[in-house]
Amino acid sequence: MNVLHICANPRPVQESVSKQLATAFFMRLAERNPDINVTNVDLYQSPPPFLTLPAFRCVWQPLTEPGYKPTTGEYNATAYSRQQVEQLKQSDVLVLTMPMWNYSMPAIMKAWLDQVIIPGGTFAFEEGGAKPLHHLQKVVLLISSADDFKEEDPRDGLTRELRATFEFIGVTDISIAWADGQYGHGEDEAKEHKEIATETAQDIADEVAEMTTPVTEG
Ligand SMILES: Cc1cc2nc3c(=O)[nH]c(=O)nc-3n(C[C@H](O)[C@H](O)[C@H](O)COP(=O)(O)O)c2cc1C
Numbered sequence: 001m002n003v004l005h006i007c008a009n010p011r012p013v014q015e016s017v018s019k020q021l022a023t024a025f026f027m028r029l030a031e032r033n034p035d036i037n038v039t040n041v042d043l044y045q046s047p048p049p050f051l052t053l054p055a056f057r058c059v060w061q062p063l064t065e066p067g068y069k070p071t072t073g074e075y076n077a078t079a080y081s082r083q084q085v086e087q088l089k090q091s092d093v094l095v096l097t098m099p100m101w102n103y104s105m106p107a108i109m110k111a112w113l114d115q116v117i118i119p120g121g122t123f124a125f126e127e128g129g130a131k132p133l134h135h136l137q138k139v140v141l142l143i144s145s146a147d148d149f150k151e152e153d154p155r156d157g158l159t160r161e162l163r164a165t166f167e168f169i170g171v172t173d174i175s176i177a178w179a180d181g182q183y184g185h186g187e188d189e190a191k192e193h194k195e196i197a198t199e200t201a202q203d204i205a206d207e208v209a210e211m212t213t214p215v216t217e218g
Pocket residue numbers: 009011015016017018019098099100101102103104144145146147148182183
């Protein structure tokens with residue numbers, strides 16, 4: 001079983017609640033199933049490029065221009081995207097760690113998504129919708145925010161966007177450990193919410209540890 005961990009937080013772990021959730025998650029996972037392979041990508045150590053015009057053309061032009069062939073420059077502009085897509089396609093579970101910034105995900109995480117949620121990469125357009133070109137079974141979100149968020153909160157542009165994005169490419173199993181109320185609500189509430197989120201992260205790790213890799217045909 002392969003787990004891909006994408007982390008979008010520049011803060012060191014001792015200062016970051018979301019990274020501490022990730023530590024709790026991966027410690028529990030290793031304890032419960034030491035055979036799981038984990039690949040860590042720290043986006044602040046190796047930042048994704050924003051989608052450029054040459055990369056855009058290489059990826060999206062075939063949809064609207066039959067017979068289109070990318071130039072060498074256009075093809076080369078997709079090097080990061082191709083490498084990250086390959087990594088994602090070898091994964092069974094994807095874990096995304098990040099804080100909420102401006103009611104959404106950090107821009108660096110969005111830049112990564114724009115590089116990997118691509119036609120011919122992780123999905124193919126078909127009549128009636130998108131067909132998955134990956135075998136991801138589950139996405140786990142480990143997040144932290146200052147404010148309290150109840151389910152379906154209209155201010156939440158983070159989990160809603162990620163849920164919609166992964167459902168689009170065929171992943172409906174999305175688990176969330178969210179340490180909300182981390183600033184401005186008093187230390188007791190912050191501590192209590194963090195403890196609950198940590199337990200949730202560990203429970204999700206237990207689930208992932210029990211998962212098996214499906215036998216693929218062919
Ligand atoms: C640039 C920036 C924007 C933020 N925007 C929000 C926000 O929209 N809503 C919110 O609840 N908290 C917001 N916060 C607070 C963080 O989400 C919160 O402090 C969180 O616990 C940080 O996670 P970390 O400890 O893993 O870095 C923001 C913080 C920063 C630095």
